[in-house]
Amino acid sequence: MPNSNTAKPRWDYRDGRVAAVAAALVYSMWALEVILPVGPGAPTGALADAQSPFGQFLESAHRTAAILVVLAAGLGLTLGAKRPRRWLAFSWWSMAVFGAAALTASLLPGRCVVSTDAACTVESLMEGVQGATVAQPVLAVVAALSALLACAALTWDRYEAGERAWPVLALITAAQAVATVIVLVLAGMVYAASGDGSPGVVLGLAERFHLVTVALWLLAVGLVPGQWKRRHRSLHAPHSAD
Template structure:
C-alpha cells in the first residue's frame, strides 16, 4: 500500500485542533443571532432552547478537540519536551477529559465547565442536577489554569519571545477561574445562594474568552509544536 493511501497525522493537525477548540469555546458569541440567547438575564442560553442544545454540543466537541490536540502534541510535537511542558500537556488532557465528562452528565447548564451554574442548580434542586457535574467542572477549571501557567513557564524557560503574552493569558485565565469558583462557593454557601443574575453570565463569558485565548495561543506557538531534533525526525520518517 502506498504512503498516499495512509492517513497522515502530524503536529500541524494538533495545532488545528487547538485553534478549532478555541473558536468553538467562543460559540456563545453567536447568541446575538438567536432570539433564544439569554443576554437579558445574563445566562448564555435558556436551558432546553435550540441555542442551548447547540452550545452544549459545541462545548462537547471542543473538549474532544482539546484531547486530540494533546495527543498529537505529545506524539508528534517537539521531540524534547521540558517537564513544564509535559505538565501543561497532562493538565490540558485533564481539562479536556473533565469537560467531556461534565458535558455528558445531566443538568441544565449549557457550559460544562461552568462550576457556578452547576452549584446554583444544586442549591435550587433542579431536576437532573448532580454534585458530579460541579466537581468535574471545578477539576476542568483548575486543570486549565495549571496548563496555561505551566505553558507560560515553559515558554519563559525556553526563551520564547512570546512568553509575556502567554503569561498574560495565563493570568487572565487564573483571575476569571478564581472569580467563577468564588461565585460557585457563594451559590452554595453564601446568603444570596441560588440568585442568578448578570454577574454569572459575565463571568461565564469572561472565563470562556480566557480559555479560548489559552487554546488559541497554544495552537499558534510554532516553537511549541515544531520539531527541532532533525535527526530524530529523520529516524521517525524511515
C-alpha cells in the same frame, strides 16, 4: 494496487495546532448570543437556555471542543516538541485533563450548557434540578483548574525557552487566573446560599470572561510555534536516525 499504508490515518503536529485553534473558536461561539437574537435575556443571565435550539447547539459545540482539546493535547504529547521539558509535558497533560473533564461533564444530564461553568453546576445541585449530580460541580472545578495549570505551565516553559510570545502567554494566564477565582468564588457563594439569590448577571459575565480566557489560551496553544515540531512527521512514518 494502491499501497496499503495509504489507508492508515496519518497524523501530523499541524493537526494538533488546527485542533487547538478550532477548539478556541468553538469556545468563542457564546458571542453569537450578543450578535444575534438567539434568546430573550441571553446576554444578562445564563449563557443560553438549555432547552432552546441555540442552547442545544452550544452544548454540542462545547462537547466537540472538548474532544478537540483532548486530540490537541494527545498530538502535543506524541508529535509536539522533541524531548519536551517537564513543564511542557505537564502543560499537555493538564490540557488533556481539562478536555476529558469538560467532555465527561457535558455527557451528564443537567441544565448547564457550558460544562465548565462551576457556578451553574453548583446552583443546579443546590436547587435539586433533575439530573444534577455532585459529579458535575467537581468536574467543572477540575476542568477550570486544569486549564489554568496548563496555561501557567506553558507560559513558564516558553519563558524558559526564550519564546518571544511568553509575555502574551503571561497576560492570558493572569486573566485566566482572575476569571477562575471569580467563577469559583461565585460557585462558593451559590453553595453557601443553597442556590438562592445568586447574581445572575454577574454569573453570566463571569462565565463569559472565563470562556474568553480559555479561548485565548487554546488559540495561543495552536499559534505559538515553540511547543510544536517545525517539520512534518507522521505517526506511521519510519523513524530516521538522529
